[in-house]
Amino acid sequence: MTLLQEAPPAPSIPRARPSRVQTVLGNLMATRIWQPRDLANWYHLVRPLARLARTSPGFASPRMAYEMATRIAFGYQPLPATGRPPLGMDRPGPTRSVPDRPHVALFVDSPDHISGVATTLRQWAAAAEAGGYPLDIYHAGSAPMAAPSICFEPVGTIGLAAYAGLTLQMPRVLEVQSTADRCGFDVAHLSTPGPMGLLGLILARDRGLPVVGTYHTDFPRYARDLTDDPAMAEVAWDAMRWFYGQMDRVAAPSSATRDDLIAHGLDPARVAVVGRGIDTSTFSPAHRREELRRAWHADRPHKILYVGRVSEEKNLSCLTKAFRMLAAARRDVALTVVGDGPYLRTMRADLEGLPVTFTGFLACRELAEAYASADLFAFPSETDTFGVVLLEAQASGLPVVVSGQGGPRDCVADGMSGRILDPMTPGSLARAIDAILSAPATHAAMREAAEAHATRFTPEASFQAFWGLHREFPQHLITS
Numbered sequence: 001m002t003l004l005q006e007a008p009p010a011p012s013i014p015r016a017r018p019s020r021v022q023t024v025l026g027n028l029m030a031t032r033i034w035q036p037r038d039l040a041n042w043y044h045l046v047r048p049l050a051r052l053a054r055t056s057p058g059f060a061s062p063r064m065a066y067e068m069a070t071r072i073a074f075g076y077q078p079l080p081a082t083g084r085p086p087l088g089m090d091r092p093g094p095t096r097s098v099p100d101r102p103h104v105a106l107f108v109d110s111p112d113h114i115s116g117v118a119t120t121l122r123q124w125a126a127a128a129e130a131g132g133y134p135l136d137i138y139h140a141g142s143a144p145m146a147a148p149s150i151c152f153e154p155v156g157t158i159g160l161a162a163y164a165g166l167t168l169q170m171p172r173v174l175e176v177q178s179t180a181d182r183c184g185f186d187v188a189h190l191s192t193p194g195p196m197g198l199l200g201l202i203l204a205r206d207r208g209l210p211v212v213g214t215y216h217t218d219f220p221r222y223a224r225d226l227t228d229d230p231a232m233a234e235v236a237w238d239a240m241r242w243f244y245g246q247m248d249r250v251a252a253p254s255s256a257t258r259d260d261l262i263a264h265g266l267d268p269a270r271v272a273v274v275g276r277g278i279d280t281s282t283f284s285p286a287h288r289r290e291e292l293r294r295a296w297h298a299d300r301p302h303k304i305l306y307v308g309r310v311s312e313e314k315n316l317s318c319l320t321k322a323f324r325m326l327a328a329a330r331r332d333v334a335l336t337v338v339g340d341g342p343y344l345r346t347m348r349a350d351l352e353g354l355p356v357t358f359t360g361f362l363a364c365r366e367l368a369e370a371y372a373s374a375d376l377f378a379f380p381s382e383t384d385t386f387g388v389v390l391l392e393a394q395a396s397g398l399p400v401v402v403s404g405q406g407g408p409r410d411c412v413a414d415g416m417s418g419r420i421l422d423p424m425t426p427g428s429l430a431r432a433i434d435a436i437l438s439a440p441a442t443h444a445a446m447r448e449a450a451e452a453h454a455t456r457f458t459p460e461a462s463f464q465a466f467w468g469l470h471r472e473f474p475q476h477l478i479t480s
Contacts, residue, residue, distance in 0.1 A: 109194030
């Protein structure tokens with residue numbers, strides 16, 4: 001079936017955004033609700049960070065603070081403090097470390113945020129617990145995220161106006177420091193550059209211990225896309241270069257992400273690829289449900305699926321336009337969108353009147369059934385550093401169509417388990433989906449190949465690659 005060529009893009013109308021003066025005034029106004037204990041707590045975090053920044057050649061921390069304060073609207077909300085001690089301290093501590101198994105402290109921000117990052121962290125935690133690896137996960141929240149974790153009471157939350165739904169928890173800084181002194185660790189692993197990640201950096205450097213980190217999220221491109229401010233990308237890269245430049249080793253989820261980090265100034269010798277894994281017993285074609293398929297527009301036999309955060313940085317306007325083209329050219333396609341986010345209202349409006357189902361957030365069995373009940377997975381994001389949902393989709397027997405930009409291309413065997421598009425445009429996406437669905441033999445072969453391809457990405461291999469970053473440090477750096 002021949003699709004019409006996509007129309008030239010309409011002239012973009014820049015979104016109105018506050019001036020830098022308005023942004024900094026708003027940020028200053030947000031501090032009016034701070035209490036003395038909040039100021040003292042932030043002081044205990046910022047002071048050692050400033051000291052560390054002064055020792056970094058070429059890093060202008062005053063300029064960075066100015067750029068952040070005048071470009072990013074944020075809010076800090078103090079929380080009632082109950083004095084609750086850290087949860088998880090009553091369990092047996094890690095066994096004494098040995099050269100092959102150093103005691104690792106993993107510092108995590110926003111463990112409850114629904115994402116592939118949280119899925120991977122939980123896999124690593126479960127593997128460490130099952131294998132007896134000495135791993136402690138430091139995070140703030142209401143309950144421990146996994147068995148080997150220490151959960152601190154949050155005394156405040158940080159929100160970013162540009163990233164609705166993401167909340168960072170602020171712990172009591174001195175409590176985290178005293179807990180680290182009591183529990184000890186040999187290597188710090190920093191998951192994100194939030195309050196807990198910055199604390200982990202301070203604690204490790206003050207003790208002269210190695211620091212490892214994972215670059216989970218493409219913050220510079222998120223910053224650019226979500227603020228509609230092109231200059232934010234370079235501001236964010238300055239921050240990323242400083243934060244990840246402090247580390248002895250950096251884990252990149254994909255080769256594309258590793259290349260990106262190196263291109264932006266990180267030492268190639270320090271950056272290694274640590275991939276992701278998928279539990280193929282959880283995601284499988286065996287979970288296919290015909291009644292679910294009938295609920296997704298029974299008169300449309302070909303079901304296209306998207307799973308993930310419904311947000312602008314996922315390039316969902318591309319999927320919306322592509323599906324409009326498909327629906328105009330053929331009467332046998334339906335789209336199902338699984339997930340939630342700030343772009344949902346716009347996406348609903350853009351697809352009104354078309355055969356589209358919005359399920360909201362799904363998890364566990366319902367999510368596995370949604371994957372298995374579809375026929376093809378479309379993922380237009382160009383900002384993901386990997387894409388765990390792509391492994392889940394392929395394990396469920398779905399061919400996937402992804403962009404050639406970013407980490408998702410590492411997840412796909414192009415021409416076998418799916419298609420990699422470069423460039424990713426509404427027209428190229430619509431034509432790729434159309435070509436697969438119009439060739440039953442190709443579609444069937446891709447489904448089989450996708451399921452087989454997903455078995456290459458195991459949680460066990462991911463964990464061993466993660467752990468291998470910590471066991472390579474010379475023993476004289478390990479103090480336990």
